[in-house]
Amino acid sequence: MIMKNIFKYLSIGLIGGVLFTGCETTNLDLTENPNALTPSQADVDFYLNEVQVKFARVVESLGETGAEVTRIEWMGSRNYQNAYSPAGFDGNWEDAYQEVIKNARDLTPLAEEAGLTHHIAIAQFIEAYTITLLVDYFGDVPYSEAIGGADNLNPSTDSGADIYTAALALTNAAIANFNSTALADPDIDFYYDGDWDAWVKAANTLKLRLHLNLGQTGAFNSIISSGNFISSTDDDFQFQWGSNQVQPDTRHPNYAQNYTVTGGGDYASIWMMNLMDTTDDPRIRYYYYRQNDGTPNALDINGVYVPPNEETLDCSLQSTPPPQYAAGGFPFCSLDNGYWGRNHGNDAGIPPDGLLRTAVGVYPQAGQFDDNSFGETSLGTGGGGAGITPMLLASWVDFWRAELAMNSSPAAGKPFILAGIAKSIAKVQTFASLDATADLSFEPSASDVSDFIDFIDSEFDAADNEGKWNIMAEQFFIALKGNGHDAYNFYRRKGYPTDLEPNLEQNPGAFIRSFFYPANAANTNSNLNQKSGVTDQVFWDTNPASPTFPVAN
Known part of the structure; x- marks a missing residue:
């Protein structure tokens, strides 16, 4: 279903690369780029294609950062204050505001005029996901004034709480548009190929994430009770990469x-x-x-x-x-x-x-399956990079539900943890076939899988309350391979696992509670003051200050 869209993307990639890349500025001065289509000239589908693809790259990049600070991936700095330079986020910021949010806003009036409500819905959903992603990593950021172009070169920041409120409203609007009858559907839907019921489930699942951060248990449980969320891996929200190496390179960036x-x-x-x-x-x-x-x-x-x-x-x-x-x-x-x-x-x-x-490996980047061949990797081997960036998965929802259950009684989270592990393993195992040269006799058997789940089951029962939280967190982090955003959120919400590997530096400084603003934005926007350090907490992070929380540095 999704792979055919990769081939469509190859046909539009060169056009999109010319029409939508390159910007006159790297702050929030969103004046018209002479190398890009203007709203009066643009095709709604071209706009939406660019929004979908650049959104995937923003999620992939920031998700890698979240994975690094939580040990899912390697972080190469002995000091948290200096681990990530402000300049390193310039590209994420530019893509999020100029290529995702601005293009989403620009396509909307064109789509409204043509009755293209499903185009609008995708743009609204992606904008809500993107802006809350920025809040979770940076804290208060420009939003209500962000897309003012030449009329406002110094947009003020909005509070993270206000942005979350706006994002929830935008997601509700997206759901209404997904449920509407559009006069025409998008030429390319990279995520669900026109399955609007699946998009509604994804929108409700995004709301679950936001309600969890906000501590809104009632609203969270209301969505769960409706059953209209991502509960099956068949409905997982993810971006499918391709295997083309050049013009354009559609491979998974990590591959x-x-x-x-x-x-x-x-x-x-x-x-x-x-x-x-x-x-x-x-x-x-x-x-x-x-x-x-x-x-x-x-x-x-x-x-x-x-x-x-x-x-x-x-x-x-x-x-x-x-x-x-x-x-x-x-x-x-x-x-x-x-x-x-x-x-x-x-x-x-x-x-x-x-x-x-x-x-x-082969999951999620579509590299090679480990079959004890111990050969050298090379260009094109394994799955050729035709992997995924996971964004909202059914297994993650199980761990969110485990967290809420464990807030009342740590033992109550076990069925959700085991369900999340089972879904994660089943999903991951489908990726082995991407490596056509692998010896799949090395795949784990059904008994290997059941033995592992039974092991976690017994270890959880034997652990004290802190140990139960640690097991839950460890298994959640493993299931998050490919996107550490929720690990970073969870670690700041709960402080588990308490037994994470420490930094090689004995005194690495306080853990990063939010990242420095991108250099270009802070240097050019007089209303965006750069932070003095990385200990500023995002609005929903109400835990004790670093370095005492989280406990592992």
């Missing part, structure tokens, strides 16, 4: 960075790989592809010790781990069985290990 002639471009998280390996998590062969069967200063897959190697893994020569690692029993530098990654905060230089380190 493009890691399947190159020089090997991997990212490091995998030691915390996540160790958690999955030591619990026999059946998803591990889908999440990670090992290019090597052993890591220096650890045991290979046959139990044979691999000696340290100064050139490829200099920390393997370190005789004792940092004291905070030794005290907590955290694995340092090297893992057994060939899982080659980096610890949280490891900012060492990059050695010649691109064809040795563990690479992204």
